[in-house]
Amino acid sequence: xxxxxxxxxxxxxxxxxxxxxxxxxxxxxxxxxxxxxxxxxxxxxxxxxxxxxxxxxxxxxxxxxxxxxx
Numbered sequence: 001x002x003x004x005x006x007x008x009x010x011x012x013x014x015x016x017x018x019x020x021x022x023x024x025x026x027x028x029x030x031x032x033x034x035x036x037x038x039x040x041x042x043x044x045x046x047x048x049x050x051x052x053x054x055x056x057x058x059x060x061x062x063x064x065x066x067x068x069x070x
Contacts, residue, residue, distance in 0.1 A: 016047040028057065036060045 017025070019042050023033040036042075040056050048056075 016049050018044075019046050019048060019053060020044070022048070022050060022053040026054075026057070032057070032061065 019033075019037065022028075023036075028036070036057055039060055042048075
């Protein structure tokens with residue numbers, strides 16, 4: 001991958017807030033955030049878009065406790 005493209009991609013990924021920042025901004029209860037991180041396999045400091053976080057949270061709160069195919 002050309003150096004310029006790699007550098008732009010890294011900057012773009014850093015533009016997203018961490019999952020912890022999303023949880024705080026949206027007022028997600030600690031129990032729900034812990035379950036969401038476990039279900040999604042998110043480590044501390046993972047950066048995702050707000051849309052990705054909200055979709056994952058919505059699916060976690062309304063869906064089964066295990067992913068299909070697990």
